[in-house]
Amino acid sequence: MTIRHHIPDRLLMAYAAGQLPEAFSLVIATHVSVCDVCRAQLAAYEALGGAVVERTEGIAMRDGSLEALMARLDALPPVSKTVARPRGSLPAPLMDYIGGDLDSVKWRPIGMGVRQALLPTDRSATVRLLHIPAGAPVPDHGHRGLEMTMVLRGAFRDQLDRFGPGDVEVADTELHHTPVAEQGEDCICLAATDAPLRFTGMVPRLAQKFLRI
Amino acid sequence: MTLDARRVEIPGARPETPDYGAPGVVHARRTQGRTVENGSAEEDWTALLIRVRDRQDRAAFAQLYRHFAPRVKAFLMKGGTGEALAEECVQDVMATLWQKAALFDPARASVATWVFTIARNRRIDALRRARPEPEDLDWGPAGDEPDQAEVYEAAQETKRLGEAIARLPDKQRVLIERAYFGELSHTEIAAETGLPLGTIKSRIRLALERLRQQLG
Numbered sequence A: 001m002t003i004r005h006h007i008p009d010r011l012l013m014a015y016a017a018g019q020l021p022e023a024f025s026l027v028i029a030t031h032v033s034v035c036d037v038c039r040a041q042l043a044a045y046e047a048l049g050g051a052v053v054e055r056t057e058g059i060a061m062r063d064g065s066l067e068a069l070m071a072r073l074d075a076l077p078p079v080s081k082t083v084a085r086p087r088g089s090l091p092a093p094l095m096d097y098i099g100g101d102l103d104s105v106k107w108r109p110i111g112m113g114v115r116q117a118l119l120p121t122d123r124s125a126t127v128r129l130l131h132i133p134a135g136a137p138v139p140d141h142g143h144r145g146l147e148m149t150m151v152l153r154g155a156f157r158d159q160l161d162r163f164g165p166g167d168v169e170v171a172d173t174e175l176h177h178t179p180v181a182e183q184g185e186d187c188i189c190l191a192a193t194d195a196p197l198r199f200t201g202m203v204p205r206l207a208q209k210f211l212r213i
Numbered sequence B: 001m002t003l004d005a006r007r008v009e010i011p012g013a014r015p016e017t018p019d020y021g022a023p024g025v026v027h028a029r030r031t032q033g034r035t036v037e038n039g040s041a042e043e044d045w046t047a048l049l050i051r052v053r054d055r056q057d058r059a060a061f062a063q064l065y066r067h068f069a070p071r072v073k074a075f076l077m078k079g080g081t082g083e084a085l086a087e088e089c090v091q092d093v094m095a096t097l098w099q100k101a102a103l104f105d106p107a108r109a110s111v112a113t114w115v116f117t118i119a120r121n122r123r124i125d126a127l128r129r130a131r132p133e134p135e136d137l138d139w140g141p142a143g144d145e146p147d148q149a150e151v152y153e154a155a156q157e158t159k160r161l162g163e164a165i166a167r168l169p170d171k172q173r174v175l176i177e178r179a180y181f182g183e184l185s186h187t188e189i190a191a192e193t194g195l196p197l198g199t200i201k202s203r204i205r206l207a208l209e210r211l212r213q214q215l216g
């Protein structure tokens, strides 16, 4: 997979710092799972976190803290393996949230052949899978907040660029764009947003409250 | 490579450690040598953590605790965590360091960086939030002795970054620290740090490329 559109640095830094809503963290974890460029940059931002901790002037622990922990060490069994995660055609963090592979997704139609599946996260932001038929427009909306869309299958194009598997489109301005899924293959993507989508085109506004978007 | 020329290992020159019933004399492993470079204390933390990893060395753990526990406590409190909860989290962070020492890879990150990620994750837990993690990479068979130059580089990065942070203008330095303390929302975080992060990125990318070739 040749990835051309990566996670912007400020979002990688926010993710390294642990300051991103769960929904956006899922998109980043999914992208980093398949992108060594962003994995390396994320490691650099985590190293920066390490340097910040190292230079922080310490505040003394309460007397006896070390001794209390030392007394507990024998009861703390070593952990030598990371938890096994599901393997399949999608990156592990995404499969964790789907509870399986693509064939486990519970799609719901939202009109014009587009289907979606909301993934369970805290309410600070929303993340969903979108299935857009080949050649069909991605639901058009204006952005009021941050939006990140990662392509999983197929590709879409907007006025400026093409986004293929692994690519992430980030929009955080009042942008009115009309991406269209490429011909030939349905497009499946993972989209996170921290603002309710304001559909201006195919999906009636009224539908928003039923779609939880 | 000049890197190796600067490193002189002194097997006996380990810091004094309190007696926590640590068994016997520490045998020399390559990663346990101290370097004779001024202020390269970070590499000692790596050596200490490897002693914890390989032999559940309690004296080494106590030294790591004395260094990192107060820093993690301050790190959490600067982000607004109350003292009692901060202390509780520090104990958990250090317990995790003990339990997961086998998962620490000194060629990938310094001990300070590893401690930071554990503390960050503990803070997220305390806030009842979630932060999905990327897929792990299978870096190689456990117990493989990592490349010594890489271990050295990873350990030095924390020191170099710390020095670079110290040289930043106050305003910029404070913004970076506040981002990591958890005081800034994601919309307030700016990526332009003015710090030499490119070298770290390059080192990790090279390691990843090598890994992909091995797996290839």
Ligand SMILES: [Zn+2]
Pocket: A003, A005, A006, A007, A031, A035, A036, A037, A038, A039
């Ligand atoms: Zn990337």
